[in-house]
Amino acid sequence: MSDWQPSALQQERLKYRRQRTIRSGLIAGISTVVLVALVVFGVGSTPGWPRVRATFFDFDRGWEALPVVAQGLWLNVRVMLVCAVLIVLFGLTLAIMRTLRGPIFFPLRMFAAAYTDIFRGLPLLLVIFLLGFGVPALQLRGLPNQAVIWGGAALVLTYSSYVAEVFRAGIESIHPSQRAAARSLGLSHQQTLRFVVLPQAVRRVLPPLLNDFVSLQKDSGLIAVLGVIDAIRAAQLETAEDFNFTPYVVAGLLFVALTIPLTRLTDWVARRQGWYGAGGGVV
Amino acid sequence: MSLLSIRDVRKSFGSNLVLDDFSLEVEAGECVVLIGASGSGKSTLLRCVNLLETVDDGVIELDGTDITDPRIDTDRVRSGIGIVFQAYNLFPHLSVLDNVTLAPIRVHGVRPAVARTRALEMLDRVGLAAKATAKPDELSGGQQQRAAIARALVNSPKLMLLDEITSALDPELVGEVLDLLGDLKSEGMTMLICTHEMTFARSVADQVCFLHNGRPLEVGPPSQVLANPQQPRTQDFLRRIRL
Numbered sequence: 001m002s003d004w005q006p007s008a009l010q011q012e013r014l015k016y017r018r019q020r021t022i023r024s025g026l027i028a029g030i031s032t033v034v035l036v037a038l039v040v041f042g043v044g045s046t047p048g049w050p051r052v053r054a055t056f057f058d059f060d061r062g063w064e065a066l067p068v069v070a071q072g073l074w075l076n077v078r079v080m081l082v083c084a085v086l087i088v089l090f091g092l093t094l095a096i097m098r099t100l101r102g103p104i105f106f107p108l109r110m111f112a113a114a115y116t117d118i119f120r121g122l123p124l125l126l127v128i129f130l131l132g133f134g135v136p137a138l139q140l141r142g143l144p145n146q147a148v149i150w151g152g153a154a155l156v157l158t159y160s161s162y163v164a165e166v167f168r169a170g171i172e173s174i175h176p177s178q179r180a181a182a183r184s185l186g187l188s189h190q191q192t193l194r195f196v197v198l199p200q201a202v203r204r205v206l207p208p209l210l211n212d213f214v215s216l217q218k219d220s221g222l223i224a225v226l227g228v229i230d231a232i233r234a235a236q237l238e239t240a241e242d243f244n245f246t247p248y249v250v251a252g253l254l255f256v257a258l259t260i261p262l263t264r265l266t267d268w269v270a271r272r273q274g275w276y277g278a279g280g281g282v283v
Numbered sequence: 284m285s286l287l288s289i290r291d292v293r294k295s296f297g298s299n300l301v302l303d304d305f306s307l308e309v310e311a312g313e314c315v316v317l318i319g320a321s322g323s324g325k326s327t328l329l330r331c332v333n334l335l336e337t338v339d340d341g342v343i344e345l346d347g348t349d350i351t352d353p354r355i356d357t358d359r360v361r362s363g364i365g366i367v368f369q370a371y372n373l374f375p376h377l378s379v380l381d382n383v384t385l386a387p388i389r390v391h392g393v394r395p396a397v398a399r400t401r402a403l404e405m406l407d408r409v410g411l412a413a414k415a416t417a418k419p420d421e422l423s424g425g426q427q428q429r430a431a432i433a434r435a436l437v438n439s440p441k442l443m444l445l446d447e448i449t450s451a452l453d454p455e456l457v458g459e460v461l462d463l464l465g466d467l468k469s470e471g472m473t474m475l476i477c478t479h480e481m482t483f484a485r486s487v488a489d490q491v492c493f494l495h496n497g498r499p500l501e502v503g504p505p506s507q508v509l510a511n512p513q514q515p516r517t518q519d520f521l522r523r524i525r526l
Binding site: 181188 | 359
């Protein structure tokens with residue numbers, strides 16, 4: 001092994017492949033530079049560009065707004081973390097409810113089906129308004145009336161219905177032969193779900209689940225309509241001072257910066273799941 | 284009395300009648316091999332015995348208990364029957380050892396340490412002790428099938444159902460699985476087997492049952508059914524698969 005030298009033929013092949021790699025890199029570089037130049041020149045030469053740049057891309061204004069917007073963003077992060085945990089729990093509960101068998105569970109199955117139907121259809125903004133303004137207006141004692149709690153509750157209610165469907169799809173994607181194998185060993189329906197179906201289903205739906213959380217991160221900005229000072233609201237307040245929209249752009253960039261790591265994590269998880277293909281039985 | 288008694292069982296899927304007044308007796312310690320063309324009802328019969336399918340009519344008795352009675356505790360019946368599938372159906376998220384210990388711990392209430400010891404003994408028996416921590420997809424087909432057999436055997440079933448367990452295997456891996464079945468047979472395990480391995484059927488079967496259109500067309504010792512078939516359809520089937 002150690003004294004192996006590539007043959008002349010192989011050396012020639014390697015040389016050819018190196019050349020192709022360099023060539024591909026050059027083409028990619030040139031086409032990118034040309035495209036970026038075209039866009040920059042195209043947008044920059046529009047008559048209104050100086051005005052747009054001053055209103056949306058004012059560096060000094062953005063730098064000035066950054067601390068306030070970042071502080072608002074911290075609220076988004078906290079809302080999103082707490083909501084994500086609650087959404088997973090509630091979503092999984094709904095999904096399991098829908099898979100329960102037996103006549104005694106009929107009301108639970110009905111509830112879960114009706115719930116997902118309704119909350120997947122209702123616009124999130126409407127739910128936020130209903131809970132954020134409607135519930136405190138009931139003037140019930142003992143209920144919290146901070147807007148951030150009701151905004152978070154609206155996110156949990158809506159997102160749980162999406163996440164429940166993701167979990168349910170995962171549960172149903174496990175091949176019947178896995179259930180047959182588990183049941184034939186004497187495992188009950190519940191044990192089969194707990195030890196055989198769910199562990200595989202959850203792994204399988206991790207990528208779409210993380211995708212929902214990337215989306216949740218952005219939608220946590222919608223609770224700004226209740227007057228909570230999150231990143232978007234903070235940017236709005238800044239903008240109100242001088243009608244310069246740069247703080248919004250800053251908030252947008254911060255959201256992107258927040259979602260990129262989560263998106264990369266999603267990709268990484270999806271790539272790591274190679275073993276599924278083999279699993280689950282062929283027949 | 285037979286360990287397994289199948290009487291006048293009928294099963295159809297929609298308009299497709301798969302088992303038509305099917306009757307078969309399996310004595311304790313006996314190895315009965317089911318042969319017949321694809322779609323003749325072999326797999327469906329095994330699935331009915333394991334209660335994975337509900338029969339449309341007829342009675343299946345295991346050890347004197349009518350297991351087709353809807354009042355029966357199906358989980359309990361199933362835990363006394365071991366089944367091995369053509370596609371192994373191992374749980375891909377669990378190690379080989381955890382596949383084997385799952386039912387003893389969760390169904391039979393065996394303490395994890397004891398279940399582990401017993402599972403390792405069983406894996407050693409099927410020659411897989413070294414693969415206990417591997418995941419199923421790291422094993423060859425023959426190894427996966429032996430792991431699936433260990434998973435079924437560890438529950439000390441009264442009856443083993445084997446559904447074409449070698450048909451997804453390379454010819455060189457078939458031998459290792461069939462040898463294991465031969466050992467089981469000599470230890471007195473009662474087995475109901477679907478197979479296309481006629482050599483194997485000839486050497487281990489006490490009875491061979493040729494299924495045609497959901498009926499046991501010819502039943503008897505291999506020396507009769509395989510070597511000297513009486514029915515034209517059996518003769519025809521055997522001639523075709525020998526080609």
